[in-house]
Every structure is written in C-alpha cells, then in structure tokens.
Amino acid sequence: MKLLFVVDPLDTFKTYKDSTFAMMREGAARGHELWACEPPQIVWQRDGRVQAEAARITLTGDADDWYTVEEMAVVALADADAVLMRKDPPFDAEYLYATHLLSQAEREGARVFNSPQALREHPEKLAIMAYPQFIAPTLVTRDIETVRAFHAQHRDVILKPLDGMGGAGIFRVKDDGLNLGSVAETLTRNGTQTIMVQKFLPAISEGDKRVLVIDGEPVPYALARIPQGGEVRGNLAAGGKGVAQPLSESDLTIARHLGPILAARGLLLVGLDIIGDRLTEINVTSPTCFQEITQQTGWDVAARFIDALEARLKG
Incomplete structure (x- = not known):
C-alpha cells in the first residue's frame, strides 16, 4: 500500500522516540510504500485534485541519517491508499486550513486518518467537556474575575492555554493565590484569549x-x-x-x-x-x-x- 504521511520536517524527527517514525518503520517492514509531505506542500486548484509535492522515502536503519529520498513527485492525495495526518500542534489557523484541504481530498476519494472533520471537532483541551462524569472541576473562560472565583472555590488550580503542547504555558496557583492575577492576565492576554482552569489533582x-x-x-x-x-x-x-x-x-x-x-x-x-x-x-x-x-x-x-x-x- 501507498502510505502518505503529512508531517513536520523529517529532519526534525527524534527517531528514538517518535511515534510517526514507529508507524513508518512498521509499515515499511510490511512492504508498504512510504511517502511524506509537509502541510505547506498541499495545494488545490479548481478543476484539479488536492495534491502535494511529496517525497518517497526508504528507511536506512541509521539513527541519524534515518531516511533516503528515492524520488520527489506531485501526487494526488486520493491516489494514496491512506493519508496519515501527523502534524504536531499547535492547532492554529494553518493547521485548520490543512484539515479543510484534507476534507476536500476525502471528497475526491482519499482515506485520511485521523478524519479531518473529527480533528476540527475535537480540540484537545475542550473535547473533555462532552464527558463531565470523568473530569475534574474545570472552567473554560477568558474572564479574569471568573478565574478568581474558581480559585476561591477550589483553592489549588492549574491554568493552561487551549493551544499548547508538551506542557508549555501551564501554571499552578496554590491556596495563597500568589500571582493568580498576573498568570491569568498573561494567559488570557488581558481577557482576550480563552483558557482552561482545572482543580489541581494531587x-x-x-x-x-x-x-x-x-x-x-x-x-x-x-x-x-x-x-x-x-x-x-x-x-x-x-x-x-x-x-x-x-x-x-x-x-x-x-x-x-x-x-x-x-x-x-x-x-x-x-x-x-x-x-x-x-x-x-x-x-x-x-x-x-x-x-x-x-x-x-x-x-x-x-x-x-x-x-x-x-x-x-x-x-
């Protein structure tokens, strides 16, 4: 099968721990053909199909120079057996636009995993709102006074941006409330950006x-x-x-x-x-x-x- 991975630059992969690399390695072991492109390489034009300038790669087994580009070609996403969307967050405007291009590719017959519509409908922090029975006390707001009231109720809280990854931008404010105002103002950009606040879980x-x-x-x-x-x-x-x-x-x-x-x-x-x-x-x-x-x-x-x-x- 022809597997097309939509990824961050290949040279940034840390192959000793990268899950996308593990997928590629397993796919190659089964004889599947590996292709890779980055979101900026995906294009669409009227009367055409969604295409990408992609690299067909083979794995070398070397930890550093881990892949070889066998050829570069413009390929229609619908001509791949599977398109695997593995671009890392942040889920910014460009990521969103990429999902719309992938949805168009689906209309043309592409099989995309994870589904681009599902990616749009499941923002990683906010998707938990649909399952309140499983979550800790949680607040989503950009109003600083509402953040203060939540802290007053729960006393020890975690504040985090909605578009972060890898733990970036996460703050804990304990019972004394030290720096709560400063943290809330910074994360909400003075009340203009929505954040999540959760009760601290020991x-x-x-x-x-x-x-x-x-x-x-x-x-x-x-x-x-x-x-x-x-x-x-x-x-x-x-x-x-x-x-x-x-x-x-x-x-x-x-x-x-x-x-x-x-x-x-x-x-x-x-x-x-x-x-x-x-x-x-x-x-x-x-x-x-x-x-x-x-x-x-x-x-x-x-x-x-x-x-x-x-x-x-x-x-």
Missing part, C-alpha cells in the same frame, strides 16, 4: 498517564509521565519521566466508554490523558508514546496501529 505525583486507544480499543499499557525535580508538569517535553504500567480499572472504564464513540467519528488513534481517575485531555492530532510503551513492555503499539489501519482500508 495524583499527578504518580504520573500524567497517556492511554492510547486504537480504533476504539485501549492499548493495555499506559505511559505514566511522572514530574521530576519539583515540576508540576509530567510531560516528557517538560522533563517528565515516562514509566509504562498496566491500565487501572478507572483507566479502562474511561477508555472503553470513549473508545467506540471516538472511533465511530473517524478517530483511528486517540491519546487520553488521565491523572488519577480523572480525564484531563483527549489528544487527536498526533498522539505519541508508542516507542516508550513498546520498549518497556514488549507490547508492539505500532504493529497494532498498522493492523488497525490495514483493517480500515480493507473494510
């Missing part, structure tokens, strides 16, 4: 768990990203330590409830973030942690993902 000391769900079914192991050195953030990009562990009963309850719903909406791969027994985010753009889970447990996440992809394409 269970973060045991890790911010990434639970992967592939075509509605949870991977049996989570990666608990444990804060280090006094940090409140468990994100690996913020220095958290990743420890794979079996799913807890509450993890399974959440994943089994959301999995079939999200899969039916065109989300082949989802990353649920869970602290303790509370759902904090639903990641749909480019969920990660494949390699860490596989390396620590032997459970081959990439193989399961390609199995699911192949099944979808044959279905």
Whole structure:
C-alpha cells in the first residue's frame, strides 16, 4: 500500500522516540510504500485534485541519517491508499486550513486518518467537556474575575492555554493565590484569549498517564509521565519521566466508554490523558508514546496501529 504521511520536517524527527517514525518503520517492514509531505506542500486548484509535492522515502536503519529520498513527485492525495495526518500542534489557523484541504481530498476519494472533520471537532483541551462524569472541576473562560472565583472555590488550580503542547504555558496557583492575577492576565492576554482552569489533582505525583486507544480499543499499557525535580508538569517535553504500567480499572472504564464513540467519528488513534481517575485531555492530532510503551513492555503499539489501519482500508 501507498502510505502518505503529512508531517513536520523529517529532519526534525527524534527517531528514538517518535511515534510517526514507529508507524513508518512498521509499515515499511510490511512492504508498504512510504511517502511524506509537509502541510505547506498541499495545494488545490479548481478543476484539479488536492495534491502535494511529496517525497518517497526508504528507511536506512541509521539513527541519524534515518531516511533516503528515492524520488520527489506531485501526487494526488486520493491516489494514496491512506493519508496519515501527523502534524504536531499547535492547532492554529494553518493547521485548520490543512484539515479543510484534507476534507476536500476525502471528497475526491482519499482515506485520511485521523478524519479531518473529527480533528476540527475535537480540540484537545475542550473535547473533555462532552464527558463531565470523568473530569475534574474545570472552567473554560477568558474572564479574569471568573478565574478568581474558581480559585476561591477550589483553592489549588492549574491554568493552561487551549493551544499548547508538551506542557508549555501551564501554571499552578496554590491556596495563597500568589500571582493568580498576573498568570491569568498573561494567559488570557488581558481577557482576550480563552483558557482552561482545572482543580489541581494531587495524583499527578504518580504520573500524567497517556492511554492510547486504537480504533476504539485501549492499548493495555499506559505511559505514566511522572514530574521530576519539583515540576508540576509530567510531560516528557517538560522533563517528565515516562514509566509504562498496566491500565487501572478507572483507566479502562474511561477508555472503553470513549473508545467506540471516538472511533465511530473517524478517530483511528486517540491519546487520553488521565491523572488519577480523572480525564484531563483527549489528544487527536498526533498522539505519541508508542516507542516508550513498546520498549518497556514488549507490547508492539505500532504493529497494532498498522493492523488497525490495514483493517480500515480493507473494510
């Protein structure tokens, strides 16, 4: 099969931990043809189809020079067997425009994973609003006085931007309220940008768990990203330590409830973030942690993902 990956620049990949690389490696091992392009290379013109200037690559097995470009060609997305949207956040205007181009490619017959419509309808921080039974006390607002009232009620809170990734822009304000006004003003840009505020969950000391769900079914192991050195953030990009562990009963309850719903909406791969027994985010753009889970447990996440992809394409 011809697999076209829409990605960040290939030279920025950290192959020792990159989940997209793990997908490519598994696909290549099964004889699938690998193509890659970046969102700016996707174009559409009237009376034509959505196309991309793409590279056909082979994997070298070298950790540094990990790929070779075999050819460059302009390809119609609908001519690929599958298009895998793996561009990292932020979900900014350009990301949104890319999803609209991918939706047009779908109308032309392309098979896109995750579904571009589903990507648009599931912003990673806000998608949890549909499942209040699983989340901590949460506020979405850009009104600073409303933030103050939420803190007065819950006393220890986390504030974060809606478009961040890797733990960027996350702040904790404890019972004393120190710097609450400054943090709220900065994150909301003086009341002009919406943010999320959540009650602090002490269970973060045991890790911010990434639970992967592939075509509605949870991977049996989570990666608990444990804060280090006094940090409140468990994100690996913020220095958290990743420890794979079996799913807890509450993890399974959440994943089994959301999995079939999200899969039916065109989300082949989802990353649920869970602290303790509370759902904090639903990641749909480019969920990660494949390699860490596989390396620590032997459970081959990439193989399961390609199995699911192949099944979808044959279905």
